[in-house]
Amino acid sequence: MRKFPDLRYLFEPRSVAVIGASRNPEKIGYRILSNIIHGGYGGEVYPVNVKGGEILGKKVYRSIEEIDNEIDLSIIAIPAPYVYDAVKSCASANVKFIIIITSGFSEIGNRKEEEKIVEFARSHGMRILGPNVFGLYSANASLNASFGPSDIMPGKIAIISQSGALGGAMIGKSAADGIGLSAIVSVGNKADLDEADLLEYFRKDKRTRVVLMYIEGVKNGEKLIKSLKAMPKDKHVVVIKSGRSKRGALAAASHTGSLAGSDEVFDGVADQCRILRAESIEEAFNWCRVLANSPIPKGDNSVIITNGGGFGVMCADACEKYNVPLLGDTNLLKKIFKDVIPEFGSFKNPIDLTGQAGPKEYMLSLEKALKTRDIDSVLALYCETGIFDSSFIRDVIVKITEEYRGKKPILFSTLGGEDMGKIVADLRKKGILIFDDVYDAASGMGALYRRKMYIEEMEHEEPAPPIEFDTEAIREIISSALKEGRTLLLANEAKKLMELVGIPVPEWRVARNLDEAIRFSEEIGYPVVLKVVSEDIVHKTDAGGVALNIEDREEVIDAYQAIMRNCKSRFPRARIRGVEVCKMVPKGIETITGCTTDRSFGPVVMFGLGGIYVEILKDVSFRAVPITLTDAKKMVRSIKSYPLLLGARGEKKRDIPAIIDTLLKLSKLMETVREISDIEINPLMVYEHGSGVMAVDVRVILGRRESP
């Protein structure tokens, strides 16, 4: 396999061929060619169509081989059955990148043909975008190689969309919203190039400041995580991951053929990669506008300035919802604003100028907020009052934005009639951060503060401490199980595995006869638990194979005999390997932790509180393997029942460092031993601070996974 060409040739090609160029303005092959020609592209453009002739003043080549120039990018827009041959012809012309617009491949089950095409292309050093895409726009090359809208405003936001139709419509919306684009690409079936590959280009692209991704399903999550984590601090990523709901996921599957992993896992991964997950297009666009046009606030003192009390109250509510930290020092606020607040106004944050505030007071108060070092960001609200002609607000906003843009975040929100609506639409087009609703403005400010937090995290990221364990010994346990055809480890094997990794388990031995059971019980010390060891008996309690709280020798004898009798009578054919004698552990807070293999992101670690918390309240956090120390800490902190571990309700604080240690070890285990598909520790008993944790019950499932 040859070295693949640099992505620059996809986004900044020197020459483009359009295979399937058409004379019919209703055809995609015409629209693409027309967009390229009229979009101001400076390179060479070659229409290709067997019919030959001329389109839009350009000579049409009958085949790509006829062109006597190197072709960096070839765009294929012909029916699916002819695509493979077209790709073959591209190889003879030394094409570097191919965009396959055509649909009708894996998204409708036609997986074989798609794989054949990709295999051929890759083995000839070519990369493919698509199939099933609307094309690509790249501001760096003034290249609009899409069949979407033709008027794209260049700017700082790159859009990667898995959905073609949605991506196309987003072009229009971005123009209407005054959002300038550095690029927009649809990845469709992701047969070859995927989001992660494209991120590589945007990571280095000077023009791009924010990347917006619309994702329905992730194919190679581990690769995506690596690309996202490699993004520098000053490039922000906003993602819409649809298919959150059951029906949405079904629809996504029939739409792009995506099989989505768990939505909770996606949330965890988003936090881990420090990207912002938006719910709706509206929210995503709002965040992108803010991130592209505002600096990150330097500190946590945000101030709301309003001429309408009620509007301010709502904004304060919204700030709480979106975690915007409001400055609360009333004395300081009084000092700053004392000259501008009228008689009935309020110095509390929100600063209420009242409806009496005219242009002068409004301007002055904004300037005071922006000039003082004590305030780090401003939410400026304006209600149309009927007292003042609202057109003044336009000038105030423009003047303030011009003067302070890039220095401090300032977001506006107004409420009023049609004229106000026109002002807002007009200012928005100028890249001014103005919003129809205070909730949108606060949400935008919240996005800035979340990125601020993430950037600080990146600056102080704590790596996982070095964890070492005897991998050979672990592999031995696994291979002996696999040799016996088992994918579920025996309880004692699982415990042994935990011991090897360094996760504490209650002291235990496997007794092969009654004498050993007695001896081990005395050695371990009462109370103990007896449990049958047999791969053929899954529900051991139901089978009468478990005896709890055994307190002395006599009870061991009774329990041992009862277990043997029960199991043999109920499962006469079961292979019984013995009885596990295990220390009965004291009660702590029951948590659940473990690992599973997500369809999208591969191995993930999970943590939550035991009992109903995980199953009913879904109070659980996930992160993809490998996790850092920072990740592990956040996993514990991010569950809603976290206060319980901190010692709510008068109880002592729990051993949180021991939980974190367990999570890090599980992550390392999953990373190193890829034969394991699932681990469940339920419960992981957590004791008071300093007293550690205990993995009481451990299940380990094997299942080979491909290395990424």
Add this chain to the structure above:
Amino acid sequence: MRKFPDLRYLFEPRSVAVIGASRNPEKIGYRILSNIIHGGYGGEVYPVNVKGGEILGKKVYRSIEEIDNEIDLSIIAIPAPYVYDAVKSCASANVKFIIIITSGFSEIGNRKEEEKIVEFARSHGMRILGPNVFGLYSANASLNASFGPSDIMPGKIAIISQSGALGGAMIGKSAADGIGLSAIVSVGNKADLDEADLLEYFRKDKRTRVVLMYIEGVKNGEKLIKSLKAMPKDKHVVVIKSGRSKRGALAAASHTGSLAGSDEVFDGVADQCRILRAESIEEAFNWCRVLANSPIPKGDNSVIITNGGGFGVMCADACEKYNVPLLGDTNLLKKIFKDVIPEFGSFKNPIDLTGQAGPKEYMLSLEKALKTRDIDSVLALYCETGIFDSSFIRDVIVKITEEYRGKKPILFSTLGGEDMGKIVADLRKKGILIFDDVYDAASGMGALYRRKMYIEEMEHEEPAPPIEFDTEAIREIISSALKEGRTLLLANEAKKLMELVGIPVPEWRVARNLDEAIRFSEEIGYPVVLKVVSEDIVHKTDAGGVALNIEDREEVIDAYQAIMRNCKSRFPRARIRGVEVCKMVPKGIETITGCTTDRSFGPVVMFGLGGIYVEILKDVSFRAVPITLTDAKKMVRSIKSYPLLLGARGEKKRDIPAIIDTLLKLSKLMETVREISDIEINPLMVYEHGSGVMAVDVRVILGRRESP
């Protein structure tokens, strides 16, 4: 006190006086007069100003007494110190309603003056709206008696705003959004008339279909609940209650002087009154538009039709979020849509027509959905594709809406460029239900379905069953406690009270000496709990005053003596009334229930699961007293941990009827015996279905409350 005038004279006055009418166009007194005159009001208008003369062609009266006509409505817009005298002059002119625009009263602490004015007005048969308001608009009288915008579109939505500035700005926004108003009123300080009074008018007003309320704080919640519950099924109420957050509540307090009750209580009351609580103005306006312009769906089969797969996936997600029930029968969908779905389209809901769908396919599929009886509501999505000229969508939407308006809910959402934006804005003005984002459309559809559920609830409302108890006996316990200066009942008094109400408590007696303790223990049956009875020892466990799980006579003796020793040594001066002997109850699921007195809504009942559920996870439901059987059922159902009571994780179902019975009895108790301010039953042990509940620990706090 005289009989008060009918609210018709406020909304449909035959004559209006403006006290403080001004010649200066910047003054409120000018704006109001001008709005009245230019708004098309048909009654008589009398400007009043000591300076006399003429304004806008009308003769100015020097005082209201000079006018030789009956005045139904008088609007006062003069500085606060002169308002009282103006109100007095209104009395001599037999004015029926007064709107006091002026601010500077209770909202800045000037409560006395406000009370004086109201008292005078009411004792002279006059009612006051305000002070601190922007006025009123009433479509029935073509009367714009506000200083807000002058161009108001008449329609079906009435707005009641506590915030003047916000209300004024909402007028503008309603016009821009194509929302027609039947009325808009600001209630400001609510010194006399409040939301509940105004609702009385809208309840009967034929024009009003939806009432939108902006509330910061509720003064007389019990009265508001009555008015809301009296609203007929075909009038919908949407409420924004701001001050959700701590800082928001603080801001509300300094803005309109409102002291908000608990936000969770407001949520419970909203559900109880079957009104829809919106978070933002955007959401509230969207819901109002939908409720005013769409029928309620007849059944639960909603269908999404889209030309963009990704847009459909997002809409499906949004439908799950907003509880829009999507039709899932793919065979049925195939039957309905088989003729219109192209090759690569999807029959699953969302119905995906793909980007290939042109005007004909789009129109046809909508018609199919709207014509069939199997579909009850439609979400129609359209992505601008670049293949078809999008202007066709305008005609499709207009035609479909014209034909099916009033028959079936159909909500549109589009995504596209500037031209599309213009189409949307234009259609919106025509009252067509079109939205910028699928989440907004789904939220609007969700509002329709929530009202559908509420209307069904109203039709099948189950009243509380008759509950009787010995009120005299309860009052005796209370008055003997009050006589001793106690506001906290002794544990045995609280238990007695529960017994009187019919809430099961573990069998118990108060032993005054050891002999009795032994005798009572034997009679009740082991195991028992012993607990000191003393109003002077609050933390009985800490004082060594409690002994659990006493299993025989010897243990009773030991425990009794230990309790006495501990308490006497630690609290030598405590009055010890004896030792409570109580049956030790078996373990069930621990719940917490009780009552408290909300600042806004008076007595409320609460229910939640014990332990961390209430305190940390805030998984608790409230309803205002009195509750119906329907309310009680919903209280239990609405907590997130409800599945636990249903028997999650292999456990047996719990005795939910016994919980409901307890809630109803508590409600009746709070309703009847208004001396009680708080009851806490923690835990209320809930046993398996059929085995009832047990109030293990009961605290009752007394505190006289005013009757409403």
